[in-house]
Amino acid sequence: MANESLENDGGTGSRNSRNIHFTSSVDLSTSLESSVQTRIFKIIVIGDSNVGKTCLTFRFTGGSFPEKTEATIGVDFREKAVEIEGEKIKVQVWDTAGQERFRKSMVEHYYRNVHAVVFVYDVTKMNSFQNLKTWIQECNGHRVSPTVPRVLVGNKCDLVSQIQVPSNTALKFADAHNMLLFETSAKDPKESQNVDSIFMCLACRLKAQKSLLYRDVEREDGRVRLSQETNINKSICPC
Numbered sequence: 379m380a381n382e383s384l385e386n387d388g389g390t391g392s393r394n395s396r397n398i399h400f401t402s403s404v405d406l407s408t409s410l411e412s413s414v415q416t417r418i419f420k421i422i423v424i425g426d427s428n429v430g431k432t433c434l435t436f437r438f439t440g441g442s443f444p445e446k447t448e449a450t451i452g453v454d455f456r457e458k459a460v461e462i463e464g465e466k467i468k469v470q471v472w473d474t475a476g477q478e479r480f481r482k483s484m485v486e487h488y489y490r491n492v493h494a495v496v497f498v499y500d501v502t503k504m505n506s507f508q509n510l511k512t513w514i515q516e517c518n519g520h521r522v523s524p525t526v527p528r529v530l531v532g533n534k535c536d537l538v539s540q541i542q543v544p545s546n547t548a549l550k551f552a553d554a555h556n557m558l559l560f561e562t563s564a565k566d567p568k569e570s571q572n573v574d575s576i577f578m579c580l581a582c583r584l585k586a587q588k589s590l591l592y593r594d595v596e597r598e599d600g601r602v603r604l605s606q607e608t609n610i611n612k613s614i615c616p617c
């Protein structure tokens with residue numbers, strides 16, 4: 379995947395959105411000094427096309443709802459620096475493509491070294507909820523450890539009159555799969571904090587896993603990819 383560059387940013391023009399670039403690489407030896415500072419948590423966002431994955435990740439990292447999105451091709455990276463109980467952490471969100479034709483060559487990369495998984499459905503589309511089983515199977519099929527935290531997100535709750543997936547049905551499903559359930563809206567500004575809680579809750583759980591390595595660099599094909607700094611959001615654990 380070295381030097382791979384996918385130009386789509388979901389039409390959002392997000393300044394926090396980054397495509398795949400493994401071009402800014404240096405020898406490991408020259409960058410280790412600064413590598414012990416910040417942990418990076420890789421969180422992937424999975425689900426049917428059109429459920430609002432891009433909008434949710436944009437809301438978390440950019441703080442707003444994108445006016446226009448296009449189907450994600452491959453993956454868009456969005457990153458947010460947060461501070462939890464005094465520790466600076468980078469939350470690296472992988473906004474994946476829901477359409478099979480835009481994701482098939484990328485699936486291995488999605489699940490590789492993933493720290494947490496967010497499964498999204500659209501509360502106004504029963505089909506997107508029923509398809510969660512398939513997304514969970516795909517995740518399990520890629521040897522994602524059961525210890526990797528997973529959460530379930532029902533998006534588009536602002537469309538109250540169109541809701542097809544009852545909360546108690548979603549809750550039962552979440553319980554059965556050992557996941558927390560968030561019902562929210564990427565569009566409704568009043569839900570903004572709730573959207574933040576999805577990712578901050580996962581970051582808090584990951585922070586507690588002391589086994590996760592400290593790193594500011596990632597080995598990729600024998601080289602090292604530098605990560606970029608973004609705004610720091612100080613927070614206490616929302617869980």
Ligand SMILES: Nc1nc2c(ncn2[C@@H]2O[C@H](COP(=O)(O)OP(=O)(O)OP(=O)(O)O)[C@@H](O)[C@H]2O)c(=O)[nH]1
Nearest residue numbers: 427428429430431432433447449450476534564565
């Ligand atoms: N009403 C409402 N519309 C939303 C919400 N979130 C997303 N949308 C709309 O749903 C459509 C799809 O949103 P995206 O975020 O692009 O969907 P996606 O899951 O990233 O789709 P793929 O990239 O194809 O996998 C867009 O028209 C958004 O404006 C929400 O919370 N409420």
Ligand SMILES: [Mg+2]
Nearest residue numbers: 431432449450
């Ligand atoms: Mg998308």
